Amino acid sequence: MTDPGRQHGARQPSTLQALRRLDPFVEPVRRSILIAMAMALAASLVSLAVPQVLQRIVDGPLADKDAAAIPGAVAIIAALGVVEAALYFARRLFIVGPATRVEASMRRALFAKLQDLPVAFHDRWPSGQLLSRSMTDLSLIRRFIAFGFIYLVVNMITIGVGFVVLLLMSPLLAIVFMVCSVPLWINGFRFERRYHIVARRSQDQQGDLATLVEESVHGIRVLKAFGRSRTKLQGFLQRAEELRGTEIEKAQAVAQIWLWLLLVPDVAFALCLLTGVWQASIGALSVGQLVAFFATATVLRFPLESIGFLLSMLFDTRTATDRLFEVFDEENTIQEPAQSAHIADAHGRLEFQGVHFHYPDAPASAPDLLDGVDLSIEPGETMALVGLTGSGKTTMVELAGRLYDVTGGRILLDGVDIRDLTRMELRTHIAMAFEEATLFSASVRDNVLLGRPDAGDDVLMEALDIAQAKFVYDLPDGLETTIGEEGLSLSGGQRQRLALARAVAANPAVLVLDDPLSALDVDTEALVEAALRQVLTRTTALIVAHRPSTVQLADRVALLEQGRVIAVGTHSELLATSERYRFVISSLEDELRPGVVGGQTQQEVDA
Incomplete structure (x- = not known):
């Protein structure tokens, strides 16, 4: 069972080009997405401001042993925390509705397209493939719009701003941190090439499995009547095992990128700690700056670690988009006329x-x-x-x-x-x-x-x-x-x-x-x-x-x-004049013995 939408050897567009095809559906809610993105970015920037307050507490009231100034600084940190939480909460409330509207409009468009496409299209396409596109793939796209896309952009900006802040605090520590991050980007590009192929295969196999389930449920009477349920189950298990193998391959690809996402920041932290303590010991860096540096690096850790699952979400969505537009790109060969005629009172000739x-x-x-x-x-x-x-x-x-x-x-x-x-x-x-x-x-x-x-x-x-x-x-x-x-x-x-x-x-x-x-x-x-x-x-x-x-x-x-x-x-005329017609009619009357007419074979009748 194959998916007619699978392409072999065709030049694939870039991920950005593929996702740009969603623009007509996203355009009506673009403003809402940008506002939600602004809220998420504001929350991230607020979290980056907290280490700056910590630096002033350590280098100021704590160094000067001025206890009276500490409650005010703590209140500022608490206020920043409340603002950050409120922005995250508002972002979620603000984006849920628009994202579901995008999903609903795409589902309507897909269903309308399926209704409009000719019977020849439905002859070729398995129903499970169409079902998986209309449910699983659209759900993936909606989750990416509501969460993945926003945080992929926001976290990249946060990482960029965070590195600038680290550079201003300590150029040497920032360079060490950035150099240690280089393997993340290298493995990120390698991950994209590998994961896209595996993700496409996984989603196609899910469609094949859905088709098999649909056929089995639809034909349950036949399977039971012939006692072939166990045979069909073996076929299902084979397909499910193939999907399981592909999902394991996906998990291995994700695990590999996570290895780098977890290992690199820890190595970077260790090297920065050694370098920072040395710089503090020679007076090149204050204790407050060192605390603020590591607090900022800690804030950046989640954006760095999130790159892994955000990239996997991005490539899953790209694959879902490709699969969706394989249906949208199908040409309807039963075209409407450029200038339609009209029959006011049809007689039926x-x-x-x-x-x-x-x-x-x-x-x-x-x-x-x-x-x-x-x-x-x-x-x-x-x-x-x-x-x-x-x-x-x-x-x-x-x-x-x-x-x-x-x-x-x-x-x-x-x-x-x-x-x-x-x-x-x-x-x-x-x-x-x-x-x-x-x-x-x-x-x-x-x-x-x-x-x-x-x-x-x-x-x-x-x-x-x-x-x-x-x-x-x-x-x-x-x-x-x-x-x-x-x-x-x-x-x-x-x-x-x-x-x-x-x-x-x-x-x-x-x-x-x-x-x-x-x-x-x-x-x-x-x-x-x-x-x-x-x-x-x-x-x-x-x-x-x-x-x-x-x-x-x-x-x-x-x-x-x-x-x-x-x-x-007329029936009587053809019976009287057409030997071939008599044979066909006799065949209809004697369906239990096809090819035999009154004891004669087809060849004998023709003769």
């Missing part, structure tokens, strides 16, 4: 003119799935598509709803190329019901009126009656009963009937049905077909038929063979 189709990810050498289809369906006519598996029936109905775009030829609705209509208008004229009925975690009412949410109860009840879905009235809350995830709490036939009711309730000019009755028993199917005949008298219909009984609903039948329409006529 549907025409396929020289239609070719080739899946985007299929090899270039592969033949077209549809190879020059010509077919016209008149307003109010019901056309059935019949053909063996792989002939292109489902592809034709998906093209009619523009779930994919034709790669050659065109499809016309009332004489207008469907690519000249906005997707929203097209899908008000054409409604679809698929063999695999998908329902949402919403009420029965919301599911059925999905394509026409403003319709009244009369439309809803008529659609349910036509689809023979009166079982909904016996559910715990009737029409307001919330259907579980993907409607799996219902039987396959019940789901199909609700999906059919949804298509009927949309009241389209063209009704496209992809074998929507396959899960129904014979009696229920007969009732649904009888009710459907009423609907089909007032709408154009294109039906993929896998059952002879479904063919009986049609005014005419189109026979597909290897991506081409090879015969069109």
Whole structure:
């Protein structure tokens, strides 16, 4: 299982360039971030002021044994401590709201992008990868904006100001301290290169693991039915172990930088202590200056040590940003027209003119799935598509709803190329019901009126009656009963009937049905077909038929063979004139013995 967003061999932008792509989302709260950063910087500068007060206490009242001056100096230190705590508290309160707004706006934009991208995109991308981007990666970005970015900048400024203060106190001690810090920066750059690669691999593996969990939960009935839960568990454990190994590699990289972050300041403190005591002994440095120097160095210790986890947070965020924009950068191949046409009163005439189709990810050498289809369906006519598996029936109905775009030829609705209509208008004229009925975690009412949410109860009840879905009235809350995830709490036939009711309730000019009755028993199917005949008298219909009984609903039948329409006529006409049609219909009637028709093989029929 792979992540289509992973890039191999491509030149990667710098971390700064990658994070700059967040600017459109951050711009509305930039002022809040700068104010929070100013508060944090003020708190850090206040902490640097405390050693200066200590120096004056040691060199003044303590050296002069002036006890009366000490309480005032202590009060100043206490006041500085209170101000510092208040600034940190205010920063946290001030930034939480803006950071969550950035996360919310990015999540809205990502969900809107996922809804807008074509079906071909979702065919390629595992759901777990999209889920990890919309949850884990966005959470990482929000935490970096609220904390990591602010303190990375503030701590760098604090370190710079602190070094200047140390230089003013004692140039020699400051130089010793700064020279000892050089290994930190060298290892910091080495850490960036190593950690970015490992962090990306970790986040991709988390997406793979999420996909595996989602598939296992979605297919739990199949796993239990075939007794393969243990096998799936082994696959999960293998993926989890790979992720664990990558997380250990991440931890080792972080541990290495922490080794330097902890060791270097201690070595620097020891060398500075030796040098400082020597300087104090020769009178080059006062005791107060020495105390203030080490108090300042102690204040700088946290900013120095924080560089490790702030850098790891920075590179995690950079990776999350890369992964997020891999989705945002995906091109929507189902484009809106530059100048849209409009059908004021759709009659439902549907025409396929020289239609070719080739899946985007299929090899270039592969033949077209549809190879020059010509077919016209008149307003109010019901056309059935019949053909063996792989002939292109489902592809034709998906093209009619523009779930994919034709790669050659065109499809016309009332004489207008469907690519000249906005997707929203097209899908008000054409409604679809698929063999695999998908329902949402919403009420029965919301599911059925999905394509026409403003319709009244009369439309809803008529659609349910036509689809023979009166079982909904016996559910715990009737029409307001919330259907579980993907409607799996219902039987396959019940789901199909609700999906059919949804298509009927949309009241389209063209009704496209992809074998929507396959899960129904014979009696229920007969009732649904009888009710459907009423609907089909007032709408154009294109039906993929896998059952002879479904063919009986049609005014005419189109026979597909290897991506081409090879015969069109009524069911009776084709039975009388097309030997190939008789074979296909017989195959539908005798699905338990594929390839055998009345004791004859395919080759015998063709002969």
